[in-house]
Amino acid sequence: MYKATVIIKLKKGLLDPEGRTIKQALNFLGFKEVKEVDSYKMLDIVLDAENEEKARERVKEMCEKLLANPVIHNYEIKIEKLSV
Amino acid sequence: MYKATVIIKLKKGLLDPEGRTIKQALNFLGFKEVKEVDSYKMLDIVLDAENEEKARERVKEMCEKLLANPVIHNYEIKIEKLSV
Numbered sequence: 686m687y688k689a690t691v692i693i694k695l696k697k698g699l700l701d702p703e704g705r706t707i708k709q710a711l712n713f714l715g716f717k718e719v720k721e722v723d724s725y726k727m728l729d730i731v732l733d734a735e736n737e738e739k740a741r742e743r744v745k746e747m748c749e750k751l752l753a754n755p756v757i758h759n760y761e762i763k764i765e766k767l768s769v
Numbered sequence: 770m771y772k773a774t775v776i777i778k779l780k781k782g783l784l785d786p787e788g789r790t791i792k793q794a795l796n797f798l799g800f801k802e803v804k805e806v807d808s809y810k811m812l813d814i815v816l817d818a819e820n821e822e823k824a825r826e827r828v829k830e831m832c833e834k835l836l837a838n839p840v841i842h843n844y845e846i847k848i849e850k851l852s853v
C-alpha cells in the first residue's frame with residue numbers, strides 16, 4: 686500500500702480569487718502584515734501498487750483524467766510507502 | 770518576510786464528502802486500486818514579521834479567527850524565511 690500526496694496549484698499568472706478574498710479578509714481583521722495568500726488543494730490517496738514507480742504512474746494518470754485541469758493547474762505528486 | 774504554509778484538515782472521524790466523491794469517481798473511472806481519498810486545504814501566506822516565532826504566533830491567530838473552524842478542523846503551520 687502506498688500513500689500519494691497530490692498538491693494541485695493554479696498555474697503562475699492565473700487569478701486565485703479564493704486567495705485574494707482570504708488576503709482581504711485577513712487585512713480587514715487587522716492582519717495588515719499579510720502581503721499575499723495563495724490557496725491550493727491537497728489530496729491524500731491510499732492505493733495498492735506493485736512498487737513506487739507504478740504507484741506514481743497511476744496517480745499521474747488520475748491527475749490527468751480527473752483531479753487536475755491541465756489548462757490551469759500544475760500538480761506535484763509525492764509517494765510514501767505505508768507499513769501496513 | 771516569511772512564508773507560512775497552513776494545512777487545514779478535517780478532524781479524525783468527520784465525514785469528508787469531497788474525498789469520498791473523488792474516491793468513487795476514481796474507482797468508477799477504472800482506478801480500482803484506490804482505497805481511500807482525503808482532501809485538504811492548503812494556504813501559502815506571505816507576511817512581514819520580526820522573527821519566526823512572531824510569524825508563527827500571528828498565523829496561529831489567523832487560523833483561530835478566520836482560516837479554520839476549531840470545531841471540525843485541525844491545522845498545521847510551517848514557517849519559512851524568504852530571502853527577499
